[in-house]
Amino acid sequence: MSVLFTHEPVVNKSRSITANRLIVHGASMDDACTALEAVADDWPAKNTIILSLKGFPLDATLAEWGLTENILIDLPASFLARPEGVQLARKLAERRTGLCISGISAGTALPDGIPSRFGLIDARVSPTAFSKAGLPLAVGLDDVASFKLAMDAGFSGATGWFFLHNKPQGKQPEPASANILHILRLIMDEADISEIEQALKRDISVSYSLLRYVNSAALGLSVEIQSFRQAVTMLGYKQLRKWLSLMLIKSSKNPESQALMQAAITRGRLMEVLGQEYFDKRECDNLFIAGAFSLLDLLLETELAALLDNMHLPDPIADALLRREGAYAPFLNLAIASENDPAQIANHALELGVTSKALNRAVLTALAYAEEMRAV
Numbered sequence: 001m002s003v004l005f006t007h008e009p010v011v012n013k014s015r016s017i018t019a020n021r022l023i024v025h026g027a028s029m030d031d032a033c034t035a036l037e038a039v040a041d042d043w044p045a046k047n048t049i050i051l052s053l054k055g056f057p058l059d060a061t062l063a064e065w066g067l068t069e070n071i072l073i074d075l076p077a078s079f080l081a082r083p084e085g086v087q088l089a090r091k092l093a094e095r096r097t098g099l100c101i102s103g104i105s106a107g108t109a110l111p112d113g114i115p116s117r118f119g120l121i122d123a124r125v126s127p128t129a130f131s132k133a134g135l136p137l138a139v140g141l142d143d144v145a146s147f148k149l150a151m152d153a154g155f156s157g158a159t160g161w162f163f164l165h166n167k168p169q170g171k172q173p174e175p176a177s178a179n180i181l182h183i184l185r186l187i188m189d190e191a192d193i194s195e196i197e198q199a200l201k202r203d204i205s206v207s208y209s210l211l212r213y214v215n216s217a218a219l220g221l222s223v224e225i226q227s228f229r230q231a232v233t234m235l236g237y238k239q240l241r242k243w244l245s246l247m248l249i250k251s252s253k254n255p256e257s258q259a260l261m262q263a264a265i266t267r268g269r270l271m272e273v274l275g276q277e278y279f280d281k282r283e284c285d286n287l288f289i290a291g292a293f294s295l296l297d298l299l300l301e302t303e304l305a306a307l308l309d310n311m312h313l314p315d316p317i318a319d320a321l322l323r324r325e326g327a328y329a330p331f332l333n334l335a336i337a338s339e340n341d342p343a344q345i346a347n348h349a350l351e352l353g354v355t356s357k358a359l360n361r362a363v364l365t366a367l368a369y370a371e372e373m374r375a376v
Helices: 029-038 082-095 129-132 145-154 174-189 193-201 204-214 228-250 258-277 280-293 296-300 304-309 315-323 328-339 341-350 358-373
Strands: 002-013 017-025 050-056 071-076 097-103 116-120 135-139 158-160
Touching: 002 258, 002 341, 002 358, 017 029, 017 258, 017 358, 029 358, 071 082, 071 116, 082 097, 097 129, 116 129, 145 315, 174 193, 174 204, 174 228, 193 204, 193 228, 204 228, 204 304, 228 280, 258 280, 258 296, 258 328, 258 358, 280 315, 280 328, 296 304, 296 328, 304 315, 315 328, 328 341, 341 358
Parallel strands: 017 050, 050 071, 071 097, 097 116, 116 135, 135 158
Antiparallel strands: 002 017, 002 158
């Protein structure tokens, strides 16, 4: 596989994902540009993308590639220390292409006159020493505690997966989450509509959100749905199960919930898209749930096994989440690898017979979908 994408979030001080860093791993600039052009139709249109290129030297070819408006090009500080780096940066700036400078650490010297929006700076050094790099984003963080220290030190945000490294506390889920778990269990058990209707009536927040969803422009119904029974009947158990899964993820009170939620939805959508060549629609819905629930323990700060015990999930989902076994496990492994491990991506993709183009397209589709779901 010549070109592969990995991704990581850019998190602001409020711990929300405000952009994504797309890292293109390849052997040459020509290969990278070809791979990017092949998935141009799937490019996320809303959120900012920091485009980083790894594994090959940068050159002027980058200035000729048709860049979209929401892209910032990542130029390493070591590259900007050479005349060709400064020349490329100025060409990109003339085209009004946003820039980001990476690889900044103690002792790094930055050239003057390079209009960078962000600087990716080693979290161990003071960001105030690199004001020419733009807004300082911390890199190399280990966990949420180190994120807090970096923000106190003057960083404006961070990039990376540090928020995935906490451990759940083992307590019971919050009441809001417990209510959704109960309704979701009824759906999983295919309970009678009247029983589901009564459970919805006991949760004002969920029932309001459900009616707002079914009457939204996204579904495009010609008549207004006013009862829970109508809503359940119209959606059907399969679609309602997926919607409730999203609501469960959004019910988290964890301070990192916004970042975790988008990461979870990205995993789920990536698995769902890749699974379309292998499974029917119901199985693809299950793949989404498996991916989205892979971070449920962090979101709800509860041991995953205890959460799944109360949900009566299909065996393939539980097998993938608890034991990394079964038909869904290779897709979950691939989704996780796409976050930071190109070597493992290649191995898992080969195992499934997924091409690099299909995988790269799925990554972009998943990022765009997670951004859209934030507003649902």
